[in-house]
Amino acid sequence: MSKARxxxxxxxxxxxxxxxxxxIALFPVIVIIINAFKSRQAIFxxxxxxxxxxxxxxxxxxxxxxxxxxxxxxxxxxxxTVASLACVLLFGAMAAFALAEYRFRGNPLMGLYLAxxxxxxxxxxxxxxxxxxxxxxxxxxxxxxxxxxxxxxLPLAIFILSxxxxxxxxxxxxxxxxxxxxxYTIFFRLVLPLVRPAMATVAVFTMIPIWNDLxxxxxxxxxxxxxTITLGAQVFIGQFVTNWNAVLxxxxxxxxxxxxxxxxxxxxxxxxxxxxAVK
Amino acid sequence: MxxxxxxxRWHIAVFLAPAVLIYTxxxxxxxxxxxxxxxxxxxxxxxxxxxxxxxxxxxFDPRWSASFWNALWNNTWFFIIHMAVQNPIGILLAxxxxxxxxxxxxxxxxxxxxxxxxSFVIVGFAWxxxxxxxxxxxxxxxxxxxxxxxxxxxLGKEEYALTTLGLISVWQFIGIPMMLxxxxxxSIPEELLEAAECDGITGMSQFxxxxxxxxxxxxxxxxxxxxxxxxxxxxxxxxxxxxxAGPNFSTDILGTFLYRTFFGFQxxxxxxxxxxxxxxxxFLIILVGVCIYLFMIQTRLRRYQx
Numbered sequence: 001m002s003k004a005r006x007x008x009x010x011x012x013x014x015x016x017x018x019x020x021x022x023x024i025a026l027f028p029v030i031v032i033i034i035n036a037f038k039s040r041q042a043i044f045x046x047x048x049x050x051x052x053x054x055x056x057x058x059x060x061x062x063x064x065x066x067x068x069x070x071x072x073x074x075x076x077x078x079x080x081t082v083a084s085l086a087c088v089l090l091f092g093a094m095a096a097f098a099l100a101e102y103r104f105r106g107n108p109l110m111g112l113y114l115a116x117x118x119x120x121x122x123x124x125x126x127x128x129x130x131x132x133x134x135x136x137x138x139x140x141x142x143x144x145x146x147x148x149x150x151x152x153x154l155p156l157a158i159f160i161l162s163x164x165x166x167x168x169x170x171x172x173x174x175x176x177x178x179x180x181x182x183x184y185t186i187f188f189r190l191v192l193p194l195v196r197p198a199m200a201t202v203a204v205f206t207m208i209p210i211w212n213d214l215x216x217x218x219x220x221x222x223x224x225x226x227x228t229i230t231l232g233a234q235v236f237i238g239q240f241v242t243n244w245n246a247v248l249x250x251x252x253x254x255x256x257x258x259x260x261x262x263x264x265x266x267x268x269x270x271x272x273x274x275x276x277a278v279k
Numbered sequence: 280m281x282x283x284x285x286x287x288r289w290h291i292a293v294f295l296a297p298a299v300l301i302y303t304x305x306x307x308x309x310x311x312x313x314x315x316x317x318x319x320x321x322x323x324x325x326x327x328x329x330x331x332x333x334x335x336x337x338x339f340d341p342r343w344s345a346s347f348w349n350a351l352w353n354n355t356w357f358f359i360i361h362m363a364v365q366n367p368i369g370i371l372l373a374x375x376x377x378x379x380x381x382x383x384x385x386x387x388x389x390x391x392x393x394x395x396x397x398s399f400v401i402v403g404f405a406w407x408x409x410x411x412x413x414x415x416x417x418x419x420x421x422x423x424x425x426x427x428x429x430x431x432x433x434l435g436k437e438e439y440a441l442t443t444l445g446l447i448s449v450w451q452f453i454g455i456p457m458m459l460x461x462x463x464x465x466s467i468p469e470e471l472l473e474a475a476e477c478d479g480i481t482g483m484s485q486f487x488x489x490x491x492x493x494x495x496x497x498x499x500x501x502x503x504x505x506x507x508x509x510x511x512x513x514x515x516x517x518x519x520x521x522x523x524a525g526p527n528f529s530t531d532i533l534g535t536f537l538y539r540t541f542f543g544f545q546x547x548x549x550x551x552x553x554x555x556x557x558x559x560x561x562f563l564i565i566l567v568g569v570c571i572y573l574f575m576i577q578t579r580l581r582r583y584q585x
Contacts, residue, residue, distance in 0.1 A: 010482075014375045015383075021372060024450070028405045029393065032414060047416045055560045091298040098294035100530040110295070117306055119503075119569045121511040123534075124562045127541060128312030147569045151305035154298050169558065183290040212398035214514045219542075234400045234518060244414075247404070254401050262396045270458065 028143035036060055036248040043244055060249030064236070067246070069224070070253060074169060080142050080228060081210050084149035088206050089199055091150070092157030098155050099158065100165035101173070111162070117155030122148065123215055133220055140223040148216050153206040160205075160272070164198035165191060201272030204265045211258065229254060314562065316555035326552075331558040346550035349528060350536040353441055357532055358509040361452075366501060368449075368492075370458030374486060376457070377464035388461070390459075392454035399451075406447045410434055435518065437529040442511060444530055448515055452508070455500045463497035503572040508580035510565050513538060533561050 012144055035051055036041050042055030051057075099111050122129075129148060130139075138144040168191055176186045192199075217231040227235070233254045240246045262269070320329040337343050372391060376384050394402065409416045410433055418430045433443040467490060475481075475489045514532025516524055522544050524531035539547070541554030 010318070011378075011381065014378065014381060018372065018375055018387045018391075024385055025391045025394055025453075028402075028409055028450075029397070031409060032401075032405050044414065047414060048419070066536070081560070085302070087297075091301065094294040098291050102288065102291050102293055110299075114302060117302065119507060120310065120565065121507065122306050122310075123511055123513070124558045125306060125309030125313050126537075127316055127558055130311035131312070131551075132309060133393045146436075147301065149304050151302050154302050158298065162353070184293075187294070192400050212400075213394075214399060214518065217333070223304035230400050230474070233398075237400070237404050247408070251401055251404055255397060258396050258398070263389070264391070264394065270388060270392070274525050 029259075032248055032255065035246065036245075038253040040245055043248070053173045057245070058248075060243075060245030061253070063240075063246040064249045064253060067236070067240070069227075070229070070232065070236075070250075072225070073227050073229040074257075076142060076226055077211060078146045078228040080114070080149065080227050081207055083142075083146045084153065084210050085203055085206055087146065087150040087158050088153035089203060092154050092202065093161050093192060093195070095154070096158045096161035096165055097191060100162040114155055114158050117152070118159060122152045126215070126219060130219060136219075140221050142221065142222045143225055145216055145226075145228075148211045148220065149206075149213070153210070157202045157206060160202055161195065161198055164195045168194050186253070197268075197271075199208065200265075200268050204269045205272055207261075281453060291292065310562070311530065313555045313558050316552055317559040320552055321550075333552055334560075337553065337556050343553075346528070347560075350483065350531045351531050353530065354512075354532040356441060356512055357445050357448070357512065358506060360442065361505050361509055362502065364446065365449040365453050366456050366498070368500070368524060369453050369501075370460050372453070372457045373460035373464060374490070376461050388458075391457060395454035397451070399514035400518045402447065402451050403515050406450075408518050409432060410443070435526060436455075436523050437526050440520070441530045442528060444515060444519065447519075448512070450514075451483045455504070459501055461492055463494040467493050499576045503504060503569060506568045507565055507573075510561060510568070533557065533564075537561065 032046065036048060037051040037057065037059045037060075038055045039059070040048075042051070095114065099107060099114075133139050133144045138147070172190060174187055176190050181189070212230055213228075214230050214234060217226075217228045221227070222231065233250055237248050239248050240250075303360060317326060317333055318330060319326045320332060321327075323583055337347050344518040375381070376387060378384075408414055412418065412430075412432045418427060421427050421430050431439065432438045471489065471493075472485070475485055510533060512532060516530050516535050517538065520526075520530050520535075522535060522539050522542075524539075537554055537557045540557055541549055541551060543549035
């Protein structure tokens with residue numbers, strides 16, 4: 001690396017542009033969160049200032065927690081996300097292992113078939129998916145959502161995981177085979193622990209769209225008992241549009257869990273994107 | 280591979296079965312089911328086969344075709360905004376971030392990616408509040424820089440609403456092109472850049488002459504991802520403007536059109552077959568886009584790769 005590539009004015013300019021964009025990226029989030037803690041008057045009088053002793057209030061959060069079934073919605077989202085994630089990771093890893101490890105007739109074709117779903121959005125099949133769920137008696141159940149999200153997440157998971165599984169050393173697996181381990185033991189005991197970082201990446205990738213999805217909860221499970229947090233927040237905000245404290249508090253409640261999760265896993269997510277893109 | 284000598288390798292089937300079963304039954308079959316439904320209509324006694332009549336209705340019947348072409352054009356404009364604003368800014372941010380000497384780049388990367396992880400509901404309402412003339416965050420911000428006169432209720436005016444939503448969507452998803460380009464820039468071998476420097480190619484011209492050609496494959500991937508994402512979009516419009524995609528359908532895109540047709544709205548009852556027809560049109564459009572990418576752009580770009 002030579003010194004010619006960086007100079008003081010140029011790096012100042014770079015920081016300037018990046019800071020400006022960071023401000024643009026974070027501004028709406030910050031405005032929503034600070035105003036959620038302010039009284040109604042303060043929200044309108046000085047929307048850009050931080051809450052102080054006079055204007056601080058939690059009234060919005062109280063309204064939200066009393067009126068909406070936010071805890072139930074949160075629980076539904078949590079169940080759906082965790083269950084889908086578990087299915088995607090387990091089934092995806094198994095299929096990826098079969099594709100990466102064994103040579104059999106139709107292997108490349110199977111890989112291509114499973115990869116189709118990366119480009120074609122599952123949403124286009126909605127009409128028939130709804131019919132399928134009606135026929136199966138699964139409408140307004142969380143199971144319907146789990147099935148759809150599992151199908152949605154599998155293609156990318158298989159694609160990424162099989163790339164990683166190809167890198168696991170053959171000697172290790174063959175040593176296992178000589179010791180008489182079954183193929184299942186080799187997969188669960190030897191290979192899975194070795195691809196754990198890749199699994200974490202896939203998990204973060206799979207999780208965010210599931211947690212944020214509005215379309216399928218709206219269509220497959222709109223009943224009060226099965227609403228997810230995204231759908232619940234949408235309906236709640238629609239109803240309470242004039243209660244600014246409640247709306248801002250609801251938005252903050254919906255932002256915070258994802259934000260915290262993202263800050264914990266951001267390194268993993270970024271590594272995943274970079275690893276996937278270098279290919 | 281020792282396993283190759285065994286006669287029937289059941290474990291392969293066991294490993295593949297769950298994924299293939301769920302994927303086929305919940306994704307591939309419904310996709311074909313939807314295509315198939317678009318060929319049927321509602322007769323006096325249940326479903327009847329009507330061939331391509333639904334498509335003819337959608338494209339040529341005056342009541343349907345106006346909505347369809349409106350949605351298709353709006354969708355195209357939505358896509359153009361993303362290609363013209365999101366991707367160049369994403370590339371610029373990535374180029375700045377990829378400087379190995381830049382401090383705080385982890386912070387910038389994380390912060391700029393934050394909007395991408397938020398749900399459409401949050402993004403839509405947050406911007407709706409900020410742009411609302413009632414609350415006045417946007418007007419008072421414009422006031423600070425002396426541009427107060429430029430403020431309009433952008434989301435409420437027919438001529439601005441779609442562009443505004445497009446820019447909100449750009450704000451949300453800029454992290455994706457930024458990350459992909461950033462990764463591509465990091466993977467350029469250091470020797471190549473050093474060689475370029477020896478030849479006196481530095482700074483901006485280094486970016487245009489050396490780096491840009493090398494990241495073209497990534498730009499191709501980003502373009503096709505943007506295309507698929509945009510022509511499949513629904514949530515942001517639904518969350519901010521509702522199923523009617525107001526004002527006066529000026530923000531109607533194929534996704535909201537599909538939703539309205541499929542489920543009905545206000546006085547119109549839902550029509551699964553016409554819904555399936557619209558979904559099939561979206562499928563065709565996305566398929567054509569992906570094929571153009573795979574057969575033309577991807578093969579032409581391959582020669583740049585190492």
